[in-house]
Amino acid sequence: MMGILVTGKASGAQTNPAVSFTMAVAGKLPWIQLPTYFVAQFLGAALGAAFILLNFRENIGDVGPEMVASFPDLSDSIVHQIFDQFLATFLLLSCIQSVDDQGHTPAGLLVGLSVAAIGLAVGRNAGASMNPALDFSPRVVATLWDSLEKWEQDWDPFTKGGYFWIVPITVPYAGGVTSYLVYKYFIKRFENQDPEDELANLELPLTTRYTHDGRPSCPGEAGTWHQNPDLDDLASQAHYNMAFVTDIEKSKHFDGKLCHKIATIY
Template sequence: MEAYVFEIIGTALLILLGNGIVANALLKDTKGGDTGWVGITIGWAVAVFVGVFVSADVSGAHLNPAVTLGFATAGKFSWALVPGYIIAQFIGAMLGTTLVWLTYKKHYDATEDQGAILASFANTPAIKNPFWNFMTEFIATFAFVLAIFYIAGGSMSDEPISLGSLDALPVALLVLGIGISLGGPTGYAINPARDLGPRIMHALLPIKGKGSSAWWYAWIPVFGPIAGGVVAALVYLWIEMY
């Protein structure tokens, strides 16, 4: 139970700080309107650092269904724990993004740009093309999860692996690199809970003039990262055989 609680806390902090930097950059009349893409990627890296550091020594700091499913596929995490971890990650993501909304409530009220409002919750692609949008999320998450295996000290032993607090900085730098290098086409969700949980809250919260939650796109940042994480686990197993 404690592990689930820390998955909720870690994911909530991840989304609070991550979506918080997007809200600061995009919503009307904030003091961070000149933050830009580099600022957003740095903010997300810090968000990952905090979420991982806080939860790592208790839950292993998955904070992401793609990581959980990748570890389980590689035999490094119990399948029995997978549903509870994923539920905890979604609860944390929904809680974190609700805190962002409460923090920026008056700026949401003042913002008329529906795209900017949605962007502070969930992603949409820069160029709409379902196949290539899926491929972007797949490739970015593949790189993310494969690197996580080695940051977490994975080997072909039967012992489970998880992130520790000392891994927080390498993972944050990894996310920074992915954001700067691969984030442009889709906004680099690389995490189903990070996108779908806040998208659900975008639909549910009483946000003035919020517009559509873009459900036409919602499946891509769920299934792209899941596929990327699972394939990364299979490639990791293949590499470790030699």
């Protein structure tokens, strides 16, 4: 939640590679920007882990520096661990997409509460990482920390838990993309569309019927067809989509149909 509040306007507050990858698949993030986000996310997670170890350096002896990574607790089966990480990320991305697509507010609080709820629900099972960077980078930092303390290479952060680290660095991507597909084809397609929003999908010809006083005519009114002067640059096209019309004044008429009185294209 704090990350969203602080960096939301600057970068979209994407601190999770699984979220960024899903947004790229959904067409909401250019693929060319994905590597930049990945580098920043993995480096950010490493810095966060380093700050935690420095802050608690006097008390990590009993648990080890790998405390900054996630490990399974209740779950012993690798199949169950994979399903757990898949489900947690699926739920997370479902909430994030809903907040983004439906404009729920306050976004930072809602996403933060969603992460907290998922963590409380499944955290003890396998750590509820839901974030490849949040798990992998701290393991690297913990390995370096342990190795420097012991003056020998120590791979405990990667070997404890039966190589569980492979799960949170791979599975969340699948959970995120699956969430996007489910939301797109089983949620969004059944949305109740506002009648006025449907006008954005209408295609109108390049000519418009005008009444004698010069305004565009409404359905059922007599008028003369004229070339729309604002559409000269689109003359080679057969139709234009109302989504590109930026200023539309609408009025209701006795027949209940919407009439476009003014349509300006900039």
